[in-house]
Amino acid sequence: MSASRVHARRGMAAVVTALAVIATGVIADRAAATPAPLEESSSVAGTVAAPLADTVWLCRPGTPANPCNQDAVGSPQRGAAGAEFTARYLGSGADVTLDAINVTSTPTHESFPRPAAPAVDCFSVYPTVDLTPNPVLQIGSLPPQPQDTHLAVTLTQVGRFASTCRLFVPVYRQAPLLSLVGGVLTGTDADYTTGAMDVAGAWADYWENDNIDPVTGQRRGVVLLGHSQGTADLVTLLQEEFDAGSAPREQLIAAYLLGGDVQVADGTGPADHETIPGMPVCTRTSAAASMPTGCLVGYSSYAMAGGSAPAADAEFGRSVDAAHRILCVNPAALIAGVAAGAATPLDAYLPTNRLLEGTVVLPNGHLSVVLSGFALENRPAGFVRREATLTGQCRTQTDAAGTASWLQVDGGGSLFPAGSSTSTLGLHVVDYNVALGDLVELAGLQSAQWTADR
DSSP, X not given: OOHHHHHHTTOGGXXXXXXXTOTTOOOGGGGGSOOOOTTOEEOSTTOEEOOOSSOOEEEOTTSTTOTTOBOTTXXXXXXXXXXXXXXXXXTTOOEEEOOEEEOSSSOEEEOOOOOOOOSEEEEEEOOOOOSSOSSSSOOBTOOOOOOHHHHHHHHHHHGGGGGTEEEEXXXXXXXXXXXXXXXXXXXXOOOOHHHHHHXXXXXXXXXXXXXXXXXXXXXXXXXXXXXXXXXXXXXXXXXXXXXXXXXXXXXXXEEEEESSOOEEEOSSSOOTTOSSTTOOBOOOSSTTSOOOOSEEEOOOEEOOSTTOOOOTTOSSXXXXXXXXXXOOOOHHHHHHTOOTTSOEEEEEEEEOTTTTTOXXXXXXXXXXXXXXXXXXXXXXXXXXXXXEEEEEEEXXXXXXXXXXXXXXXXXXXXXXXXXXXTOSSTTGGGTTGGGHHHHHHHHHHHHHHHHHHO
């Protein structure tokens, strides 16, 4: 299904409203398509983008003024021992905390665990947040510029992984919102291959220069973290660089591919339409079983009412190929060692307006477009933690439109914008946050298992 077709079906009357919620909603069907050669890609009609001369890093451990605040070994780059761990915005230079207020019972301040030379890495690709092309002319090897929106969405989704891994986050020439809206107006598809090329280049840079441990001299394990367009670009990378038996595959702890239509076999027929052939889904049969590694975690979250499935025109979670479904792994169920379809409490971390440098005029700060409709809390911390407010379970339902597979989230109530239960995007913009505590814990457990196995 093409991006233009999906967005066009909402109709022009819905475009303005959709802008607020599709900023991270690039259709991931492109991930299953054959990518353009990574040597060059068509970015704008009549122009050609070339590989970047150098990777543009948003966060790279050990670089001067790393906004993610990790030195070469992943420990805090700034701040005295025992001090609050903070990230630093590019524009204002202001420090922002990753601490949380736990509101499960009596509100309690929880300090973010300061990184202490974590033994593994995370390579993270953020979703769509560029409203216009970055750079404006995506020709040749003109590089993109790091923006506070990139950092804001990175901190919101994966900043808390810094306690578990060194965070590597490239800036890439993504397909911006403007191109998606242009697709509605012209009936054409946006081109996503330039971003995939940049991500592949950043991975090659990381693999050659950073994956070797600075202390042991050995290659390090790595967790891939993606969302939406970021997931689509990581899928392309997995298809091209992570074949069974390859060196990168040996170092893969897991790939977290959220908010994208990653298709897997459902066990009832051939796996001929798998998005990433041969890569297993993370499963665990009991709490006593070993934690799986080298596998896929992912889901698209919805808060469907009354036992219904996402609509036939839902943008995520729908497969039309027989014997296949869209990837759904509930991280909380995987940790507990129960079936993905079991209802389990989710450890949710929702961002505050302080994390995003919110103001009176723009309370959701740098992500005002992405999180339009969300009433972020004003708390003296970066996140509000709700340990068991939400429950989640992977559901699969087959109907005339195909097979829907999604993470059903219940208990949100007023936490989510009105209409979330009927939106074709569901809870897409908070896919990470509804189970962020579980995802970080899972990454730690899988990293420990991967290390122990070696």
